[in-house]
Structure formats: C-alpha cells, structure tokens
C-alpha cells in the first residue's frame with residue numbers, strides 16, 4: 388500500500404502542478420455568469436446532499452432514507468437541494484420497458500422534498516458501469532445487465548474499488564456502450580430514451596429543476612478530450628434532444644469524465660446545443676476529490692498544500708469549461724471526505740467558500756450515515772452538521788453579483804429584478820441567528836422562525852445593492 392501511496396502522491400503532484408501552473412499562468416475567468424432559476428425566475432443558490440449511495444444496491448432502487456430523516460436534515464441545516472440518485476437498471480429493467488412503479492417511488496420521494504421547498508436534481512448514477520460486472524452484483528451499479536456486454540473478458544477482484552476500472556471486462560462494457568467497438572450503436576439510443584421516460588414523468592413537477600445525465604462518465608479505452616469531445620458529448624446531445632421532446636424547462640446537467648477532472652485536470656467536454664425554445668438551460672456539474680485527500684493525507688501539511696493547488700486548478704478549469712459551454716451555471720455535483728481526517732472541516736469550508744466565489748451550487752457526497760456523512764448510523768449528528776448549517780441566500784429576486792459570509796454574517800450583492808414577484812430568501816441558522824437578523828442596506832419583509840427563512844423587501848431601484856445580515860439581539 389505504501390508504494391501505491393507514494394506513486395499516487397507523485398501522480399497527484401504532477402497532475403496538480405501542471406494544472407495549477409496552467410491556471411496560474413492564465414487569470415481565472417469571472418464567476419459563473421448564470422444560475423438555475425425557479426419558476427418565479429429567482430436565481431437559486433443550491434445547497435444539499437447526494438441522496439443516497441445506498442440506492443445503488445437496493446432491489447427497489449430507493450435509498451435507505453425516510454421522510455423523517457429529510458425533515459431532520461431540513462431542521463438541522465436548512466438545505467434546499469438534493470442530487471437524488473436514480474438508476475438506468477431501475478428505469479428500464481428490460482429493453483424498451485420503463486418501470487412506472489419505480490418512477491412512482493421516485494415521485495413519492497420528490498414529494499417529500501417539494502413539501503419543504505427543495506429543488507431536486509435527478510442523477511442517473513453509475514459507478515463501474517453495472518452490478519453485472521461481478522457475479523455478486525455488488526461491485527458496480529447503474530446500467531442494467533442487458534446493457535452490459537463484457538464479451539467474456541475478465542474482471543478481477545480488488546481491494547481498491549477504483550482498480551476495477553482497469554479490468555478488461557469493465558473496459559469492454561464501457562467500450563460497447565460508447566460503441567467504440569462498433570458493435571452496439573443501440574445502447575446510447577436506449578439510454579436517451581430511458582431519460583426521456585424519466586423527463587416525461589417529471590416535466591411538470593415544479594420541484595424537479597434538473598437532470599444530471601450521467602454520473603462520473605468513463606471512456607474505457609478512450610480517455611480525455613478524445614472521449615469527452617467525442618462519444619460523451621454526442622451522448623449528451625442525443626439525450627438532451629430526447630428530453631426536450633417532453634420537457635422544455637428543466638436544466639440538463641452535463642458532467643466531465645471523472646478520471647483526472649475530479650483531481651483538478653481540465654475537461655475537454657464539447658458544447659451541447661439546447662433544443663428548447665428560449666435561453667439554453669444547460670448546466671455544468673463536475674465533481675472534486677483531490678487525490679491527496681482520497682489517499683488519506685488529510686488537510687494539513689504537504690497534503691494541504693497539494694489539495695489547495697488542486698482546488699485552485701479545478702476552479703480555473705471549471706470556470707473555463709462553464710464559459711466554453713455557453714456561460715452555463717455550475718453545480719458541484721459531488722465532493723466529500725472522511726470527516727475524521729485531520730483538517731477535514733477546514734477542507735469543507737475551503738470547498739464551500741470556493742463554490743460561493745464561483746456562484747456554484749453544491750451537493751455534498753453523501754447523505755448516507757457514517758464517517759463521510761452528517762449523521763452516525765444511530766442518527767447522532769456529526770461534526771458536519773454545524774459545519775454545513777450556514778447562512779446563504781437560497782433564492783435571489785434578481786442577479787447575484789457575489790455573496791460571502793460566515794456563521795454570524797451574510798453579505799449579498801445583487802442586481803434586483805422588479806419583474807420577479809417572489810422575494811429574495813435568506814436562510815439563517817438558529818444556532819447563530821436565534822432571534823433573526825439585523826439587516827443593513829435593505830429591509831426585512833418577513834422572518835419565519837420555523838423555517839428560519841428571512842425574506843427581503845424588494846429595493847426601490849434596480850441599482851446593484853448590497854445587504855448585510857448580522858444576528859439580531
């Protein structure tokens with residue numbers, strides 16, 4: 388293990404330094420030029436969790452997660468967003484057969500979130516392609532067995548799950564899906580039609596704001612820009628076109644390949660043309676997992692320096708890709724860590740501060756119990772709960788220019804839009820704002836102590852304005 392660690396750290400350093408130097412040599416572009424918006428037209432600042440990894444293996448495709456647990460999350464952290472894991476195996480268990488009972492179960496859970504004012508992004512999740520890559524069905528997840536063609540090539544048995552990506556059978560399964568083999572052009576069509584079936588169900592659901600087309604894509608034999616600008620962009624275009632035949636308004640989120648880009652290298656993803664009538668609604672949804680953190684280095688010492696270089700490189704590459712895709716909004720679809728590592732909460736703070744600077748949404752990985760999540764198996768709150776329970780402007784009646792803050796302060800600069808009738812909403816944690824807030828630069832219209840949402844009165848003029856909230860006494 389030590390040899391792997393040394394080699395991986397060297398790789399991490401090389402990846403990051405080249406990326407970091409690259410980023411340092413070019414000034415970072417401006418923060419994301421756009422936001423997802425709600426039905427009222429408000430710009431959304433999205434904060435929530437991936438819910439949940441447990442859905443990867445359950446027979447009914449649902450996460451091991453109850454409405455009471457969502458109510459607890461909402462009470463404890465005031466989240467307003469969820470990246471909800473769904474799976475192709477559950478949507479289309481047989482070719483051309485779409486499981487409406489499964490979509491009923493998804494719709495029931497979307498209702499839990501809708502009741503509490505959440506925005507839902509549905510994530511067609513895969514890791515290692517499919518459960519069918521190993522006889523026990525427990526290694527990979529996502530694609531159905533009927534769409535898994537390994538052509539008899541071997542898959543080993545590994546301690547580190549990432550190593551399965553290098554097995555011939557897994558590479559072949561991906562090569563057949565991307566039709567790199569030329570043998571299976573039909574699979575991408577099935578994938579797009581499966582998404583069409585999902586969008587047909589949720590196109591009129593006001594809580595479903597976005598579709599994340601594929602989790603952490605992997606090109607098999609093809610890697611890097613030749614994969615991302617080739618078959619990956621083509622699949623996203625095919626799928627977005629299929630979705631738009633039944634849903635004109637949900638955002639379509641596209642993710643880069645995980646290999647490398649999760650670790651801070653640039654993406655070669657190509658632009659998607661949105662067939663909707665009106666402004667495009669494409670978003671960019673990368674992940675970040677700095678290798679030194681994954682290797683257990685924690686956020687201290689040399690590991691912290693490498694992690695910071697990774698975050699800086701990732702930020703610049705992410706902003707450039709979002710700009711290249713058409714100045715699209717950004718959602719950090721995943722980041723997470725074992726929060727028992729040294730410096731863990733400082734890392735969490737660094738990532739949320741970076742996402743805030745970028746105007747990006749965030750869904751933490753993940754809502755599952757245990758050392759990565761907000762709660763223990765027995766429901767006890769972990770160190771992550773207070774770390775994520777922070778003031779934020781969940782919906783803005785205009786265009787946010789910037790916002791920043793800490794546990795006891797929020798400063799929001801925005802250009803109001805008088806045509807938006809819904810108010811700007813600010814979430815304030817009860818632990819630091821027990822009596823609501825003092826507002827300077829603006830006026831509070833309402834303070835709901837139950838949801839801890841303060842709404843602002845619309846400014847008199849359309850001029851850019853800065854409001855600052857501090858705890859009321």
Ligand SMILES: CN(C)c1ccc(C(=O)NC[C@H]2N[C@H](CO)[C@@H](O)[C@@H]2O)cc1
Nearest residue numbers: 514549552602603605645646649676721
């Ligand atoms: C070699 N390849 C292709 C690779 C390596 C590592 C990851 C990964 O850690 N991903 C981070 C987290 N994301 C998934 C869920 O989307 C989790 O299981 C991982 O911890 C992905 C791909």
